[in-house]
Amino acid sequence: MAVIIGNLHLGGLNTLFRFFISSFTPSLNSQVLQSAWNGLQVTFGFAILAWSLSLFLGVLLGLLGSYNLCSFFNISPVIATVIRRTLTVPRAIHEVLWGLLILQICGLSPWIALVAMTIPYTAHMARVFSEQIDNISLKELIAIKLTGSRNLESLITAITPKIIPIIATFGFYRLECAVRGATLLGIFGLGGIGTELQLSLMSLQFNQMWTSLWMLFISLFLLEKAIEWIQQPKFYINNTGVYTITFISSLIFSILISLLLLNYLGINFFEGLHFTPIHPPNFYRFIEAFKSLNWVQLILDTLILTFVASCIAIGLPPLIFMNVHSNIGQGIVSIILILLRLMPAPLVIILLLLSTTPSTSVVALALGLQNLGVLGRILRDNINKQGDQLFNSVLSTGATNSNAWLYGRFIQESISYLSYSIYRTDIILRETIVVGAVGGVGLGWQLQESLSSFAWEEVILISIVFVCITLIGESINEQMQKALLGIKRTNQFSMLKI
Amino acid sequence: MLYRRQNTYKIYQIIIVILGLILTSPFAKICVAKEKLIISAIPDQNPEKLNRLYSTLADELSNNLQIKVIYKPVINYQAAVSAFRTGSLDLVWFGGLTGVQARIQRPGSIVIAQRDIDSKFHSIFIANHKSGIKPISNLNGLKVLKGKRFTFGSESSTSGRLMPQHYLTKAKLKLSDFKGGVAGFSGSHDATIALVKSGSYDSGVLNEQVWEERLAQGRVDLKKVYPIWRTPPYVDYHWLAQPNLDKHLGKGFTRKLTNTFLSYDKSNPRQKIILELFGARSFVKAYAYQYEAIEDIGRKLGKIR
Structure with a gap:
């Protein structure tokens, strides 16, 4: 974030302006x-x-x-x-x-x-x-x-x-x-x-x-x-x-x-x-492809990208809802969330690039914003389905609106919100494929490059890495869930065996 | 209760039968399918222009060849090459690099024609006014781009990537010499102009035809972004046809197709529209050997394996 703000420039403002002004004059x-x-x-x-x-x-x-x-x-x-x-x-x-x-x-x-x-x-x-x-x-x-x-x-x-x-x-x-x-x-x-x-x-x-x-x-x-x-x-x-x-x-x-x-x-x-x-590529070409790519750098870039984008996407929605209470405010938030969801990530990247210099942060922000639209919506949907009792009772203790929201509403949804967020991380990981405009960032970009060269051996190797990262992420997640919830499950079924 | 259950079963049976009929109805179409020519193009135009261009072209070709012509908007370079490989597309407007990739994957494919401008095509390097980059007079001058932020167009583009990278390599400039250690890929020629104009990138490179067109339309502010160097000429876009069209669509079809393109003339109103939308005065004969240099460069740069 700091990188983006540090590199802000005004050169693309009129193009950005043209983009927003065009929303009033769509082609008919x-x-x-x-x-x-x-x-x-x-x-x-x-x-x-x-x-x-x-x-x-x-x-x-x-x-x-x-x-x-x-x-x-x-x-x-x-x-x-x-x-x-x-x-x-x-x-x-x-x-x-x-x-x-x-x-x-x-x-x-x-x-x-x-x-x-x-x-x-x-x-x-x-x-x-x-x-x-x-x-x-x-x-x-x-x-x-x-x-x-x-x-x-x-x-x-x-x-x-x-x-x-x-x-x-x-x-x-x-x-x-x-x-x-x-x-x-x-x-x-x-x-x-x-x-x-x-x-x-x-x-x-x-x-x-x-x-x-x-x-x-x-x-x-x-x-x-x-x-x-x-x-x-x-x-x-x-x-x-x-x-x-x-x-x-x-x-x-x-x-x-x-x-x-x-x-x-x-x-x-x-x-x-x-x-x-x-014709599947032969073994020799796999070895060649394996040697030719800088795997450590690629994987590291991808992980950082996914991590930063996930933080934006997962962390911001509760903060936004915590601070926006009026009906009008919520209406505006809901429209912004739809807009974030419907703008393709490559478009967001280009728009961001119009006013800042290319860096990994731009891509992370673009990916993060799009997924923020999704997670924000899930959180709001779930919260809308709650009853008002807890919220009202917290409010009646004299808590501020924001605190009441946090303890009266969010707390009930936090576990399911976090588990949806973890699924979302998977999606962010595979969407890193769209980072082209910034160039050279991570596995996603390399995948595009290998695809456009029809280098199937590279495509296969990169896909395997994507699968491995997802697998590792998933088992860490499961271990964590087991530590929290696992005991409960064994109890349920020991009953059945008796 | 039993009666009701039977009734529900019946409703489901009826639904399944209808579903089956709908699912199989397209088969009926296959049996009576007429001869048709499926065309496609690497997209580099705006949707409105693309729609006008290819609906007009499909109509005109259909009229010339007395055959049904269908345009399929495949919007991804790799997908267009792969679809040509599997024989799903009969005739495709490829760029230099993608055309060579397609011919390697589909041996025997026939180069049909190119535009008059394609035999001597150029890329143009541009720079932002704040970058301090001055216009250069020869290839070696490209060294000024060292340490600058630089963007190509699309990964598979001949004019927006392959040839410019070739000249950069000739000037002994590696991609890692740019600021940040990489070059960007803006995705399209227009995006390159916009991003260099904004100053996000100090410099970029694009298809000269697009640059000239945007200049003529007044969409470029030469005070903010200006050309610094024009590459030597190379061959680019061409129509590529499947090797077996004569077998499917009648003997001599490929020749007839070629002649149709070569005959397009500005005195015919519809053909005039087509030529203008293609940005050409006429189509000329093209040959596979013209693209040998592109193939060599593609192999050197790892775009052809």
Whole structure:
């Protein structure tokens, strides 16, 4: 931060000014509007498809990877560990890289784009679900089992009411991520609003950029409101059955609509499957690649980048909410959070660079700000779902608004907020791939460079390092959680064995 | 209760059947698919211009060749090369480097045509007025960039990266000689202008055609950012076609395609629009051997393995 402020300069101010002023004059050229509108529909269509697929697979894999269920079915927890560790691979690798890898083999096909989007999303959801399932108390499950019902039945009866709230909070929020992440479509020549954004960013056509940004802003805003509405606990508490059925039917309905819409927009799902095998690079080239890169520097840069960006993204939201209490203030914060989420990181980097000199801090700030938008939203959503009793009682002791917020609201959410934050760190790590404009920073930049040279041996080695960092981070995190919560879990199941 | 459950089952059965029909409906399309030519381009234009350019070009090509022409906006250099390798794209507007990469991955691909300006293309080095960098007269003058903050355009760009890096190397300048020990990659020619103009980078390099265009549009303030050196000429962009088009689309198709491009003339209103959007007076014949130098340089700099 200090580095950025120290290097501030005024040279880019008029370009920055042009960017902000353009928000009032987005291009209304009919062709721009038409293609942005088409892009928005394509993006939403794919996002819904990828999201529902990954939700389904994520819940499934999440159940398989949960230690709670393993011990319930008397399966060795090794299986859950294996599933969790295996899922690190798809999670550690950026969806753009998945897209490019699968594209290498299968060619340009909408199906492949969908698969590439679904892979990391599924893995991410599976991780969150399995950990959340492990955090719920299984007394009901044990009680139902003791009545003599069959395993599967008691599982469904006991688990569904527990899972639905997790889907309602985390699952829905992933839908928005899917919309924002659908930039991947451009790689497959499918268009989408991300393509429009990227092209206008490349040519710095701010008026055209704002046409897409506004459209995306309005739709994300509406989506957020819709999700907030669906997430109201009164819908699912004591009403899980109806909620689940309604949820599943509307899911199927939106899948159908998306498929029809994409078909109508001329996207033919089975087109273009051209299977072409790749020749894996030989061992000698791996050795060569291993020697040619400065691994220590690359890994160190990446870790620092991830760490600083995570600090910004995780630390700021509680501070902001602690100090903003008025309704107007909260409205403004919520709009700023949406803006932060919808601006692609490369755009933020360019905007920051217009008034400061290039450094790692710029990249960290850009990544941090984008993820701040996400975490801020999760925190606010969770807090909005609380009751007011604790907050009011702390307030009545004469505490200031900020203190009351901290002890009356945040404290209840702090554990779940921190665990979401840890998942977010994974995402920040793999998003370090976007740091190009600053140049030469970390593994992400090297990955771009190796990809553009088609040096597959380097790409594979770098991906392995990404996977290893994620794995190490995950096991440290699990050890820490075990130290805090592990004792509780063993107690639960020793009861069952008796 | 039982009755209700049966009913729900029925509804689900119906939904599954509908879902199945929708999922398989695209297969029906494949069976009646007509012959078509799928084209794409390395993107370096704004969306509005790109849309106009390629919808006009697709219409005109379709009219000339009597075949359906589809434009796919693949927006990533590596993706365009990979999609060409798998045969998903029939005809692509590649840059010098990406075209060579694509030809190596898809042996036998045919270089169709280039613009009149592509046989003698230039990059232009620019500098910020506060950097103290003066215009230079020859290659060795590039040494003044030592210790300055410097940015390229996109990683895979021939004019924004490959050729400039080649000349920098010739002037015995390594990337680690720049301030911070690395060069930036602004991502595009326009971003390079903006970042050098703002002073974030002291100097940068870009495609001369884009520079001239922005000058003509009045989007460059020469007091703040000015050219310091123009590279010697090299070959750049070209149309590259799949080796097997004649087999799929009829004997002599590739030749017909080439001749169509060569015949584009400003006296035809639609072809005039296309040529203007491409920034060219005409398309001329291009040959693979013209790009041998690019391939050599690409290999030396590690962009071609």
